[in-house]
């Protein structure tokens with residue numbers, strides 16, 4: 099675990115167990131916003147915040163996983179959380195084309211509150227997670243995004259290339275890969291004022 103970082107107007111820190119309800123709420127809202135028009139009501143219901151608090155508590159407590167939150171530094175309780183990111187080792191996936199061979203870390207979930215979108219928080223959270231993986235010795239990163247997700251443009255913007263296609267939750271999805279975490283961090287932090295960085299997590 100590393101320390102906190104204040105950058106780009108947000109405090110980026112490790113999630114703690116008390117954050118689980120707010121993370122679950124942001125997760126559910128992200129699903130509704132990004133996938134609500136093509137995912138089944140049953141799949142959406144499975145992501146309801148009330149059902150997912152224990153899910154997030156388990157992941158926050160898992161030493162193999164990293165869950166980070168981006169907070170409004172002027173707020174001191176869990177309502178400060180504006181976005182979350184979760185990652186860890188590369189997980190098995192139903193792959194129909196391409197390959198994840200050689201990839202050493204995975205971004206599993208990333209969501210920002212709608213009111214915080216387009217302000218650089220997604221970049222900051224991605225950079226912070228990539229720095230954690232880099233510090234643990236990983237050199238590359240992969241993630242899966244639903245093929246029909248309109249927010250895929252974010253990963254294109256960060257220089258990801260589609261390396262595989264697959265299937266998840268009854269939906270076609272695509273894997274974006276970055277061979278070099280250094281270049282991902284550079285593109286994420288390129289538009290961020292790092293002058294007020296508190297540490298190099």
Ligand SMILES: CC(C)(COP(=O)(O)OP(=O)(O)OC[C@H]1O[C@@H](n2cnc3c(N)ncnc32)[C@H](O)[C@@H]1OP(=O)(O)O)[C@@H](O)C(=O)NCCC(=O)NCCS
Nearest residue numbers: 128132209210215216217218219220221243249251252255
């Ligand atoms: C996708 C998401 C995490 C991006 O975070 P964000 O804080 O809104 O994005 P940022 O402000 O850091 O944007 C970084 C860059 O990506 C671009 N970008 C962001 N969303 C984009 C989109 N949907 N399409 C194209 N480009 C996009 C921004 O324009 C910006 O580029 P710029 O610096 O050249 O202007 C966030 O919008 C979100 O949570 N969306 C809803 C849930 C979701 O889709 N999660 C991801 C599931 S795979």
